[in-house]
Amino acid sequence: MIKKIILSCLCVGAIVPLLAQQAPQLGQAPIDKIVKAMTLEEKATLLIGTGMAGMTGGNAVVGETQNLVPGAAGTTNPIPRLGIPAIVLADGPAGLRIQPKRKGDPNTYYCTAFPVATLLASTWNTDVVERVGKAMGNEVLEYGADVLLAPALNIQRNPLCGRNFEYYSEDPLVAGKIAAAYVRGIQSNGVGTSIKHFAGNNQESNRMGDDARMTQRTLREIYLKGFEIAVKESNPWTVMTSYNKINGTYTSESRGLVTDILRNEWGFKGTVMTDWFGGKNTPAQVHAGNDLMMPGTPQQYKDIIEAVKNGSLSKADIDANVSRILTLIVNSPRFKKYAYSNKPDLQAHAAVTRESATEGMVLLKNAANTLPINKEVKKIAAYGITSYDFIAGGTGSGDVNRAYTISLTQGLSNAGYMLDEGVKTAYTEYIAAEKEKNKPDKSNPLANFLPKKRMAEMTPDEAALSAQVMANDVAIITLGRTSGEFFDRKIADDYLLSDAERKLLEEVCTAYHKVGKKVVVILNIGGAIETASWKELPDAILLAWQAGQEGGNSVADILSGKVNPSGKLAMTFPINYKDAASSANFPYDYTPDAKAVIGGLTGNIPAHDPVRNLDYTYYEEGIYVGYRYFDTFGKQVSYPFGYGLSYTHFDFTKASVKEEKDKYTFSVTVKNGGTMAGKEVAELYIAAPKSNDLDKPQKELKAFVKTKLLQPGEEQTVSMTLSLSDLASFNANINAWVADAGTYDIQIGTSSQDIKQHLSLTVATKTITEKTHNAMKLFEKMDVLMQH
Numbered sequence: 001m002i003k004k005i006i007l008s009c010l011c012v013g014a015i016v017p018l019l020a021q022q023a024p025q026l027g028q029a030p031i032d033k034i035v036k037a038m039t040l041e042e043k044a045t046l047l048i049g050t051g052m053a054g055m056t057g058g059n060a061v062v063g064e065t066q067n068l069v070p071g072a073a074g075t076t077n078p079i080p081r082l083g084i085p086a087i088v089l090a091d092g093p094a095g096l097r098i099q100p101k102r103k104g105d106p107n108t109y110y111c112t113a114f115p116v117a118t119l120l121a122s123t124w125n126t127d128v129v130e131r132v133g134k135a136m137g138n139e140v141l142e143y144g145a146d147v148l149l150a151p152a153l154n155i156q157r158n159p160l161c162g163r164n165f166e167y168y169s170e171d172p173l174v175a176g177k178i179a180a181a182y183v184r185g186i187q188s189n190g191v192g193t194s195i196k197h198f199a200g201n202n203q204e205s206n207r208m209g210d211d212a213r214m215t216q217r218t219l220r221e222i223y224l225k226g227f228e229i230a231v232k233e234s235n236p237w238t239v240m241t242s243y244n245k246i247n248g249t250y251t252s253e254s255r256g257l258v259t260d261i262l263r264n265e266w267g268f269k270g271t272v273m274t275d276w277f278g279g280k281n282t283p284a285q286v287h288a289g290n291d292l293m294m295p296g297t298p299q300q301y302k303d304i305i306e307a308v309k310n311g312s313l314s315k316a317d318i319d320a321n322v323s324r325i326l327t328l329i330v331n332s333p334r335f336k337k338y339a340y341s342n343k344p345d346l347q348a349h350a351a352v353t354r355e356s357a358t359e360g361m362v363l364l365k366n367a368a369n370t371l372p373i374n375k376e377v378k379k380i381a382a383y384g385i386t387s388y389d390f391i392a393g394g395t396g397s398g399d400v401n402r403a404y405t406i407s408l409t410q411g412l413s414n415a416g417y418m419l420d421e422g423v424k425t426a427y428t429e430y431i432a433a434e435k436e437k438n439k440p441d442k443s444n445p446l447a448n449f450l451p452k453k454r455m456a457e458m459t460p461d462e463a464a465l466s467a468q469v470m471a472n473d474v475a476i477i478t479l480g481r482t483s484g485e486f487f488d489r490k491i492a493d494d495y496l497l498s499d500a501e502r503k504l505l506e507e508v509c510t511a512y513h514k515v516g517k518k519v520v521v522i523l524n525i526g527g528a529i530e531t532a533s534w535k536e537l538p539d540a541i542l543l544a545w546q547a548g549q550e551g552g553n554s555v556a557d558i559l560s561g562k563v564n565p566s567g568k569l570a571m572t573f574p575i576n577y578k579d580a581a582s583s584a585n586f587p588y589d590y591t592p593d594a595k596a597v598i599g600g601l602t603g604n605i606p607a608h609d610p611v612r613n614l615d616y617t618y619y620e621e622g623i624y625v626g627y628r629y630f631d632t633f634g635k636q637v638s639y640p641f642g643y644g645l646s647y648t649h650f651d652f653t654k655a656s657v658k659e660e661k662d663k664y665t666f667s668v669t670v671k672n673g674g675t676m677a678g679k680e681v682a683e684l685y686i687a688a689p690k691s692n693d694l695d696k697p698q699k700e701l702k703a704f705v706k707t708k709l710l711q712p713g714e715e716q717t718v719s720m721t722l723s724l725s726d727l728a729s730f731n732a733n734i735n736a737w738v739a740d741a742g743t744y745d746i747q748i749g750t751s752s753q754d755i756k757q758h759l760s761l762t763v764a765t766k767t768i769t770e771k772t773h774n775a776m777k778l779f780e781k782m783d784v785l786m787q788h
Contacts, residue, residue, distance in 0.1 A: 025083035027335065031326045034082055035319050042079050043322050044304040047286065049074045049296030050086065064099075065295070068334075069144045071099030073276065073397070074295040076325070087332045089194070089273075089294070092150025093117060093166055093182075094393045094548065095400035096139045109342065111139050112349040112549065113392045113400040115357045116526055117152065117178075119545035121168035121570035122360035122644075124681045125706045126181035133185020135352040140191045142344040146332040147192040147238055149397070153179040153226045154201050154242075156527070156571050157625055158586040160489040162204035162451065165394040165526025165546060169570035170626030170641065172222055173701050176229025178570075183234035190333055192237030195230050197275055198262070199223050199251060201242035204488045205587040206614040208278070209605050211245040214619035216732040216774065217694070219246065221623050224261065231266050237328060238271045241290055243278045247776065252279035252290045259289035260775035271328040283307035287314075291321040346403070350550055357547035357554035359679075362567035363540075363645040364531070370518045370540040372561025372647060373417075373474060381420040381472040382409050383508055384501075385457060386480030386524050388427045393546045394526050395451045395484030402549045408478050408522060411552025415560050420472050422464075430458045451484040457500035460507055469511045474518050476559075477508055477538070481525040482546075489527070491588055495577050496530050509537040522555060532575040532638040543567070561647065564678035566706070568644035568751070572626050575638050581621035581629040587613040627752040628697040642683050642701075642751035648674025648712070652682070652756035655748055659761065662724040668748050668757055670707050671715035681706045683749055684720050686727065689742025694729050699747060702726050725769035737770040739763055 024033045038046075052065050052074070067075045072090040091097035096111040114120075114136055120129050140148045152166040153175040161167070168175040183193045200212040200223050214223070230236065239262060241252035251257055252274045262268045273292035279285050282293060282303040293300050307313035329335050363371070373380075382388070390407040393399060409419055434455040469475075479501060483489050492498075497505070509519045518539040523529070526546050535541060542565070547554045557563040574580050577588070590613070610616060621629060627641035654669040670680050685699040703720035710716060727744060728737035743762050749755035 023081055026326060027083060027330060031323055031330070034084075034326060035322050037082060038079070038322065040305060040308055042082070043318050044301050045077045046079060046084070046322055046325055047291065047293060047304060047318070048077065048300045049292065049294045050077055051296045051298075069098055070102050071097065071401070072145055073097070073149055076292065076329070077296070084326070084329060085334055087146040087329055087334050088144060089147045089149055090140065090145040091397040092136070092148045093152050094398055095136060095402070096143060096145065096148065097397060097400055098143060098145070100401040107342070108403070109143065110346065110403040111143070111400050112136070112346055112353055113402040113405070114353050115360060115548045116165045116393050116398070116546040117168050118165055118526055118570065119357060119360035119547055119567075120182070121174055121178045122362055122545065122567040123356065123706075124174070124568050124570070124704055125359055126177055128356050128359050129178050129181040130185040131352060132356050133182040134188055135185075135349040137186035137189035137191050139344045139349065140186065141189045141333055141338065142341045144334070144340040144342070145191065146334050147194055147328075148186055149194045149196065149240060151179045151182045151193065152196050152398075153230060154197055154199070155223055155226065155625060157202040157619075158582045158588075159528040159571075159574065159577060159580055160491070160495060160586065160588050161202055161527070162483045162488045163394070163396075163398070163485060164528075165483060166398045168226075170572060171570065171701050172225035173229070174570050174704070175226035176233070177704075179226065179230040180233035183230060183236045187234070187237065190338075192328065192332070194238040194240045194273065195227060195236045196240035197242035198227055198239050199242060199257065200244055200246045203586060203617065204486055205590050205592065206605065207486075208243040209615055211248055211616040212619060213247055213616055215622060216776070217730045218619055218622045219776070220730045222625055227262075228266055231262070231268050236270060237331065238273055239268065240273050240275055241278060243275050249776070250279045250281075253281055253284040253288050254776060255288040256775035257288075260773065263289060265772055265775070271324045283313040286321055287317050289321070291324045353548045354550035354554050354557070357545075357550060358557050358563040358565070360545060360567045361547070361554065361558055361565050362543040362569055362643070363558075363565040363647075364543050364639060364643075365535060365538070365541040366645055366647075367539045370520060371542070371559060373520075373559050377417070377473045379418045379420060379472045380412060381423045381468050381475045382412065382427075382478070383423065383460070383475060383504060384478040384480070385427060385431055385455060387476065387478040387522075388424070389431055389480070390478075390551050391480050391482050391524050391546050392549050392551055394482060396449055397485060399449075399484070405549050406552035408476070408524075408552045408555055411554070411556035412559070414553055415556040415562075417556075420468060423468055426464075427458065431455070449485075451482060451487055454480060454482060457498060457504055459500050459503050465507060465511050469515055469517065472517070474520065475508050475512045476520045476522060477505060478522040478524055481527070481529060483526055487592075488587060488590070491577050494529070497534065502534065505534055505537055520559070524551070528571055528573045530575075530577065530638075531573055535638065561676070564647045564676055565644070566646060566679040566681070568642050568681050568683075569639055570641070572630055572637050572641045573639040574630070575636060579630075579635055579637070581624050582619070585613060585618050585620055590614060623697065628700065631752055632698040640751045640753040642681070642749075643754070644681075644751075646674075646678045646680065648672055648676045648678045650678075650680040650710075650750075652748060654717070655757035655759050657746065657759045657761055663721060664723075664761055665719055665721045666703070666746060666748065666759065667717055667719045669715050669717045670710070672710035672712055675712050677709050677711045679707050679709055681750065682718050682720070683751065685747040685749070685752065685755070687745040687747065688727065688729070689740055689744060691729070691740045693731055693733070693738070696729065699752065701752070724763070724767060727763065728769045732774075734768075735772050735774050736768045737772070739767045739769050741766045
């Protein structure tokens, strides 16, 4: 009897490989044949990720797996029988996020920390962003990942959103154009991207449960337009749905959003995946066209199987999703057996980081040509803890495990400046003592993932400050801010300066100005802060953003005049926080308790009565976000959208428009009228004629272009082309984009409030440029919305 069993086992063992050989193999057989050969169980397996170790513990929360590439966010499931490998999905968007150290491996796997999104958008230079993407994508490729979970192009609806550093702009055109350039650069390496978070993820407080309630016009003109531009201009491999709901439906469960709009209207052919643990109803996600559920759970597998068997989920839905995932896998480096090196050229990428960062730094103030710092300056006193503890980027999935961060003082030293050693010693000792007192809790798996509170600023000693003033030629004060996932920023000690920061600023400025010496402020921040109440104090202000690992060198390149600043604000800096139109509908005063934090991270939100701005958020401001609001309603700002100074000045002349078959080409000549080489941005805004159907903003950005490096006296004629559809607004009453008849005022300038040239064009007849359908159940009137 035992011999018979052994013989039977041997026969089975021989048959299994034979069956595997007979099964169609991915890459050799057409994808539809692979799908037909798959069992229901195999299809359900492919629709979910491999999960994570410690699903109820730390790793699940921080989004890491140890499979294939340690520290990557997740992997797909392999099906060896059909030749289907697993592929690796890894976090971005300021660089690849993987573990730098591996158990039993003496090597390090550091990645380059590139500038954050707010800085990249502030370059207004798609060529530069594409070069950053190309370098970043090379690290994705050489470290064995297949898809980078980036870029994030949600709208900066409110200044306090915790992830604004990962997002590009308050304007969808800037967000879409910069994201498209980033995607093209990364995917030029043969790896994929995942544009996220689709859509309406504009706050971190209760992000897994919040219902963003808005009109269809608001959704399409503001919160979807950037995604539409990125999809059509860069063909990203994947799109990631967001955690939140829009008008009552989780985005990952919305067929109207994922299939009707993204796929059918925009023509997206790639894969759609959830954010990690996003959504609630797996069969609804599959039916919506959300192909891949990440990171994947056993319950999702069971739900898919059961839904197919009971008839609530169709085989056609599953097969469509499986086909798209297989197409993604076939295009991946891992399927193509790319021999990744684990040795990207980090030195070359650091150079890209340093150069690109200077392109997006914004000179906010430069009284009496304080900058660049005169070559005769012998000694600099650097104040502020952030001068020595520079912030490369934000926290959470947007963080990067890098080898180093160049501080401001290191950058100044590298540039040949002499620093006051006494000031330096005082700060370094203070920082070390504060870090010792506030060591992270290593037993908490979130300790290195959540936003860290910045240490209190050190205020100057009066006697020491008097001596420092006499010993130094210039003072530099660096103010820093950090933020990240799961928490939104606060007004006190974040949007506003702390009392200690204000004291430092006031006392240093007073002391140095008394003896005729200059003070420069460096803002090492990821999003807007209040500047109106103190910007008159220093002589110059440089918005350095969070510039990546080479940040200190990049700032020094600007301060020394090696590089002329050419960044422009991609968001408005309000005078007061509550001047922002969304401030009444944002959780700026919300501090979650421990249960709410954990619930927000895992999707297990404690039961409670619905709370406005947490469980549901009214987008009452509609399309009036950022400069659309401030300019239309005459609200004064500290720094307007598109603003940025230079060490030289530029003249705009010879503006013209050429019309040809519903295409309009606008040209303007930009001349460097100063004494230093530099670049300038031409921003094209359009003021539409009044409409009986829709209210219109005072102006909207429709195109932009950055000049080459212009030498003193040199000029360049730049051109921007628009189509009739670019003039259209969305009319929800007829579900169409409509260009109204009338005269359009074309405004070309260097900010939304600094227009240099005017042109006009006339549209003879009201034209529907694109007909859509009401793809989502949306409230069209805010008074109806408020009743719900």
